[in-house]
Amino acid sequence: MxxxxxxxxxxxxxxxxxxxxxxxxxxxxxxxxxxxxxxxxxxxxxxxxxxxxxxxxxxxxxxxGKEDLLADLLESTVTPSLALARGLLADEERSPETRLWHLCRSDVELLCGGPHNLGGLYLLPEVRAERFAGFHRVRADLKDAYGRLLAATGPGSLLDKGELAVRTDLVFGLIEGVILVHRSDPDRPVEAFAAATADAALRIVGVTEAGA
The missing domain is CATH 1.10.10.60 (Homeodomain-like)
Incomplete structure (x- = not known):
């Protein structure tokens, strides 16, 4: 940008x-x-x-003005993960479980790995304004990619539409929830935190390990 x-x-x-x-x-x-x-x-x-x-x-x-600065910062926390998710959706060499785990881990690293906790800006009431529609649109596209990867896993393929939506909400909520966890202890090792969060996300799906 x-x-x-x-x-x-x-x-x-x-x-x-x-x-x-x-x-x-x-x-x-x-x-x-x-x-x-x-x-x-x-x-x-x-x-x-x-x-x-x-x-x-x-x-x-x-x-x-400030809104333009905030909008650009917010989108910078989502667009790299969306690009990665689209690449993972097209990757047929690795298992869906591995691809979902990789997306979860990378997303957490993006949210927590920078010098500033930009994810905390998601919680601002100002973000609900129309000016931030672009951010919400990209975020919705990312959530959809999570859902598509989840649906391709073994356990995910057995879920009906409603249950799939619930599991997607839970996984996506867990990933974005690291914003608050990281804020409470910003010195925690990000790589280990990201891997542990990805493991937890797959357990929500019903996957015990990422596989090959």
Whole structure:
């Protein structure tokens, strides 16, 4: 979602070491830090720009306001997992159980592996606004991919439509629930946490091990 270079004619507010990031990505990084530490409501666009070492006018050159920053950050927590899920759905060499486990593990690593707990932003009441329809659409597509992988497993293939929907809700809820668990202990090893969560997700499905 970032650009490959900085736009000219937009001077910085203060001298900061060059991070090598595009201006858009610097602003998103600053917003991620402030939204997750100070809180979304308490963060101003001026604060975001200053944290990135830029002028507020520069921020408005790239984003219309806080909602645009938040929308981009939210979508960044889902789009990589959706791309992975689509690839796994097309992968017929590995078992459905293994593919579902891999998606669960990778999704948890994405949600918990970054420097900021962006998943915690899901809980903001502002996210229910129409501006975030894109995020909700991508998230719904990801949940659908979970359901399709679940249905392809041995136990999943035996479920009727209603039970399949329930199991999908439970698995997807477990994966997104790591947001709160991780917030309570952000120093826990992410890889082991992700693997344990994926194991738990498969037990919800009725699978005892991922297989080959």
């Amino acid at each position: 970032g650009t490959t270079g900085r736009r000219v004619g937009r001077p910085r507010a203060a001298q900061r070491p060059d991070s090598g990031l595009a201006v858009r990505d610097e602003l998103l990084g600053a917003a991620a830090e402030l939204f997750t530490t100070l809180g979304y409501a308490a963060t101003t666009t001026r604060a975001v720009a200053e944290r990135a070492g830029l002028r507020q006018a520069t921020m408005y050159h790239y984003f219309g």
